[in-house]
Amino acid sequence: MIQEVKMVHIRFEGRSYDIAEQHLGIQGGMGDRIIKAHVARHLEVPVNRLDTYVVDHRPNGDVIVRPEAVYG
Structure with missing residues (x-):
């Protein structure tokens, strides 16, 4: 089942x-x-500025667009 997006957090x-x-x-x-x-x-901004960004689809339908987390 595809959930609808409610809010986009950037x-x-x-x-x-x-x-x-x-x-x-x-x-x-x-x-x-x-x-x-x-x-x-x-x-x-040019779309390539978001190349390293992650799109996280949350269970409640929201979407988070954020930089990739780097550890270490």
């Missing part, structure tokens, strides 16, 4: 954004590359 360059899915044009079931493209357009 962590980009030290800032956090919470944006409703409708504002970004994101729908449940969209792939990570498409989600990153919508987020990049909203942030007014």
